[in-house]
Amino acid sequence: MEQVTVETELISQAAEVFHLTLSVLKDKASRRQKRSVSASEFLSMEEVKLIANLSGCPPLVHPASCPRGGYSEKYRTISGVCNNRNSPLWGAANSALSRWLPAEYEDGESQPKGWNTGQYYSGFQLPPVQKVSKEIMQSSSQYRMEDEAYSQLLVDWGQYIDHDISFTPQSSSKATFLEGTDCLNVCENSSPCFPIQISLNDKLFGNKSCLPFFRSLPACLNGLAHTLQSQQMLQRQQMNSITSYLDASTVYGHSALLQNTLRDLSSSEGLLAVNSKYTDHGGHPYLPFVRNTPSACFQEPGTGPRQRVECFVAGDSRVNEVLPLTALHTLWMREHNRIARHLKQLNRHWSPETTYQETRKIVGALHQIITMRDYIPKLLGEEAFNRIIGPYEGYDESVDPSVSNVFATAAFRFGHATVSEQMRRLNESYQEHEHFSSLHLHQTFFSPWRIIREGGLDPVLRGLLGSPAVRQNQHHLMTEELTEKLVVLTIPEALDLAALNLQRGRDHGLPGYNDWRVFCGYDRVESKADLKGVVHDGDLVEKIMDLYGHPSNIDVWLAGLVETLQPGARTGPLFACLIGKQMKMIREGDRFWWERPGVFSALQKQELQKHSLSHVICDNSGVVEVPLDPFTVGTYPKDFLLCSSLPSLDLNAWKDDPEKRSQADDARRNSIMGHQTNALAHDLVEFF
Numbered sequence: 001m002e003q004v005t006v007e008t009e010l011i012s013q014a015a016e017v018f019h020l021t022l023s024v025l026k027d028k029a030s031r032r033q034k035r036s037v038s039a040s041e042f043l044s045m046e047e048v049k050l051i052a053n054l055s056g057c058p059p060l061v062h063p064a065s066c067p068r069g070g071y072s073e074k075y076r077t078i079s080g081v082c083n084n085r086n087s088p089l090w091g092a093a094n095s096a097l098s099r100w101l102p103a104e105y106e107d108g109e110s111q112p113k114g115w116n117t118g119q120y121y122s123g124f125q126l127p128p129v130q131k132v133s134k135e136i137m138q139s140s141s142q143y144r145m146e147d148e149a150y151s152q153l154l155v156d157w158g159q160y161i162d163h164d165i166s167f168t169p170q171s172s173s174k175a176t177f178l179e180g181t182d183c184l185n186v187c188e189n190s191s192p193c194f195p196i197q198i199s200l201n202d203k204l205f206g207n208k209s210c211l212p213f214f215r216s217l218p219a220c221l222n223g224l225a226h227t228l229q230s231q232q233m234l235q236r237q238q239m240n241s242i243t244s245y246l247d248a249s250t251v252y253g254h255s256a257l258l259q260n261t262l263r264d265l266s267s268s269e270g271l272l273a274v275n276s277k278y279t280d281h282g283g284h285p286y287l288p289f290v291r292n293t294p295s296a297c298f299q300e301p302g303t304g305p306r307q308r309v310e311c312f313v314a315g316d317s318r319v320n321e322v323l324p325l326t327a328l329h330t331l332w333m334r335e336h337n338r339i340a341r342h343l344k345q346l347n348r349h350w351s352p353e354t355t356y357q358e359t360r361k362i363v364g365a366l367h368q369i370i371t372m373r374d375y376i377p378k379l380l381g382e383e384a385f386n387r388i389i390g391p392y393e394g395y396d397e398s399v400d401p402s403v404s405n406v407f408a409t410a411a412f413r414f415g416h417a418t419v420s421e422q423m424r425r426l427n428e429s430y431q432e433h434e435h436f437s438s439l440h441l442h443q444t445f446f447s448p449w450r451i452i453r454e455g456g457l458d459p460v461l462r463g464l465l466g467s468p469a470v471r472q473n474q475h476h477l478m479t480e481e482l483t484e485k486l487v488v489l490t491i492p493e494a495l496d497l498a499a500l501n502l503q504r505g506r507d508h509g510l511p512g513y514n515d516w517r518v519f520c521g522y523d524r525v526e527s528k529a530d531l532k533g534v535v536h537d538g539d540l541v542e543k544i545m546d547l548y549g550h551p552s553n554i555d556v557w558l559a560g561l562v563e564t565l566q567p568g569a570r571t572g573p574l575f576a577c578l579i580g581k582q583m584k585m586i587r588e589g590d591r592f593w594w595e596r597p598g599v600f601s602a603l604q605k606q607e608l609q610k611h612s613l614s615h616v617i618c619d620n621s622g623v624v625e626v627p628l629d630p631f632t633v634g635t636y637p638k639d640f641l642l643c644s645s646l647p648s649l650d651l652n653a654w655k656d657d658p659e660k661r662s663q664a665d666d667a668r669r670n671s672i673m674g675h676q677t678n679a680l681a682h683d684l685v686e687f688f
Helices: 006-033 045-055 129-137 152-165 256-262 323-346 352-380 382-388 405-409 411-418 449-453 458-466 497-507 513-519 528-535 538-548 556-562 573-588 602-610 613-619 658-687
Strands: 145-151 468-471 486-488 491-495
Touching: 006 045, 129 497, 129 538, 129 556, 145 152, 145 458, 152 323, 152 352, 152 411, 152 458, 152 468, 323 352, 323 449, 323 458, 323 613, 352 382, 352 573, 352 602, 352 613, 382 573, 405 411, 405 497, 405 573, 411 468, 411 497, 411 556, 411 573, 491 497, 497 556, 513 556, 513 573, 528 538, 538 556, 556 573
Parallel strands: none
Antiparallel strands: 145 468, 486 491
């Protein structure tokens, strides 16, 4: 259930009106000229901007409208606007995903790859995505491999962080724009419907000939003018409805309205709101329930209306998708409130707003540290991390940190190949829980009742810490739990995540495999022999080439997955390049990155580096033994430590002495006045 905010809904409706208008005008012009024409042939840029304005797209934010001084120097905006003062929409919520390569649409402007029958690529038609899923992605669980180095938490942190930096919502319209046909009942391509075709002999889906698929929402024109060539401006771009920054928007939201919904505005300590009905056995709070009830989340069998457990609400609307994600969201809400209470005790003169913002700043920094220090190097491998990302060298206002289309739609979806078919729940001795057995993945979808009724966060967190991740391999690319039993609350049937990912890449017009290899500085792959050189599995190469005909046609998501993993890494060379490049841009294009001079004091940075996700788990749950590195899988009890033995964050580094601050301000003013006086004396001497 992926809900969007009011702001996103208004902008997306305007964008859909804009693109529908362009489509209607194109059709009329094509009929008049008796040939296919593009919008750029008959519309000037001024006319395009006028159509965008009339459609309701918001005007561009100009640098002059970015505030300076005060809070704008200390704290990031909730929407990400004005992080970059020269390009205020870079990385902001509800702006376009960036394009590292131009989109490839079948009409040059908006039609997805595979939209028109009879369209050829390098002499071949693209294979139906469901056929690719069935013949390449799906495989027996006998090929499942456990990761010898990393824990299940590595996989779930990846999903959690993905939800901090990208969310491309689907069209809010559930019927075709021109005919008004319900997208759930149509098997022809007609925007916003782009159904996934199913072969008639596929018994898994019964008599159906297609699965429903809604196109991603387009982005409005605002903010594109200075980032794209005029020809590309008329190409359909997709929206990132949340901020691209690593800013803990999963905790705080990405709009002022959502932020206020998540806060306890009656608190003097700057706290986040908690569930008013339930706490766990140790008194730890749960996330609040959504306000609109009854919600769509599943219920415990036999539950009456009074015993309902509604969907949780958090900074990201995907909080209820799977239980590990719910657990991480809950953990960070608790961590915010723990830190905020401590800061308020240290600084009783702080207002609730200052306490909230200082805590938000710390929690955001911890998200950055855990991700870039502990998570990303394990994905890329040490060599690729040092080569592609390297040490922090400061803020660069010329770097656009906006999440790229290929990252959000393909590269960072690599993690889907490492999702386990099972979610383990473990007791205090890290053994199978006596009362709450392990679950098949599909039993964890949209089921917050399991958190409240079945032991809280603790069994889930121990399962993430104490279980090995699934090791991606070319014979087991995705569990059947995702290809046959995926649940989306808005669609009344099981879906296939592999087919959805492939169709999404085509919906977004992502170029094929070779274009991205060249982008990353690698040689093109032109033959079966070339492909075997990067995939190293002859049978898999034969299957892929039988389907696609030419390596250039391979969907980039699939191609990145099947490349042989680099030594010490969990990605192949293509995804290491794309993920590394994106994370480097997110870091260097963020004016509030935790390492930037002036964001935190030297002492505060020293304390932040002591903290870890293991300690966050210790401080906010009933778990009392953890590994030092929570992403590394170990054996209990040999590789586990008591929480009390872990280094912890000392918040005394944030103690603010108003008297010292006043003296420091006076000294700074005197210093400035002294410099000015000396400069004046120097000028007088020079004058005389």
